[in-house]
Amino acid sequence: PHKFKNRTLRAAATLSFAKFLCVSSQFCDQHHHLLFKVLETSKDPNIRSNIVIALGDVAVSFSSIIDENSSELYKGLSDDDLVVKKNTLMVLTHLILNGMIKVKGQLGEMAKCLEDEEPRISDLAKLFFTELSTKDNAIYNNLPDVISHLSSGDHAVEEEVFQSTMRYIFSFIEKEKQAENIVEKLCQRFRLSEDPRQWRDIAFCLSLLPFKSERSVKKLIEGLQFYRDKLHEKDVFERFSEILVKARSNKSANKPDTELNEFESILDEHRRQGEEDQAFEKRVEGKKAAAKKKATRRSNRKKTQDADREPESSAPRRRARTQDDEDDMYI
Secondary structure, eight states: OOSOOOHHHHHHHHHHHHHHHHHOHHHHHHHHHHHHHHHHHOOOHHHHHHHHHHHHHHHHHOHHHHHHTHHHHHGGGGOSSHHHHHHHHHHHHHHHHTTSSOOOSTHHHHHHGGGOSSHHHHHHHHHHHHHHTTSTTHHHHHHHHHHHHHHSSTTOOOHHHHHHHHHHHGGGOOOHHHHHHHHHHHHHHHHHOOOHHHHHHHHHHHHHSOOOSHHHHHHHHHTHHHHGGGTTSHHHHHHHHHHHHHHHHHSOTTSOSHHHHHHHHHHHHHHHHHHHHHHHHHHHHHHHHHHHHHHHHHHHHHHHHHHHHHHHHHHHHHHHHHHHHHHHHHO
């Protein structure tokens, strides 16, 4: 842009370059990084939008090259310009649904679009996930990555947005076998997390499952060791209470409530124990803080006293030396 200031010229040059990439696999392999660099650095939304569309054409010819750099293409979903974002979403939808690029953990970025403020973006995202759900296990296989992407790290969204997004995505989990496996995987996630926010997100996802079969409930009970120390968190315990209500409503009429009642008692016991442990830790921390504060005050007081004594103790020594000096003068 510093050398060629004409916007039309730059746009035409970019499109011409993109068309050359579609012609030769060797040329594309050697120079496709330049197109991604222009996509990243260009301040002209028209050029960025054209590049996104052009990359879709390049992917038709040489899908493996674009697939290897698909993470660069996903960045367009967070572009400030609406047209660039919309075109990126449409191109990715086309490439993913037609198997031209593989989803490698970036599906969370597509999921963010479900709650986009712009209705056209959110509608396109919903259409994408609806179509993706028709592919064998596509949503189920990528669900753990989507949860991680939206719940933790730099890509995390607000809890309210997370819940709304997950509520929509979990609506496509219809097979009971998939639900059972998800219960097991989510329970194990508690073990790896120390963040209360993630505990709440995991518990919320668990509450979205239907728990229609006894096996799902059994998986939940077997995973107690992973989340029992998280039940003191109010929202986590409430989600498990919702799950119990759901499990009771789906239970066979001729099967007693003994197991569920026992599980409920265990949950409540661990909740109380967790609350007591938390209260004890707070008291200990409070005492430590008070002791530290007291020690600091004592140390400061001692320093002040030492500073006050120093002139008094040093003055006589100076006078003594002065007297000796006078005696030496008379000798």
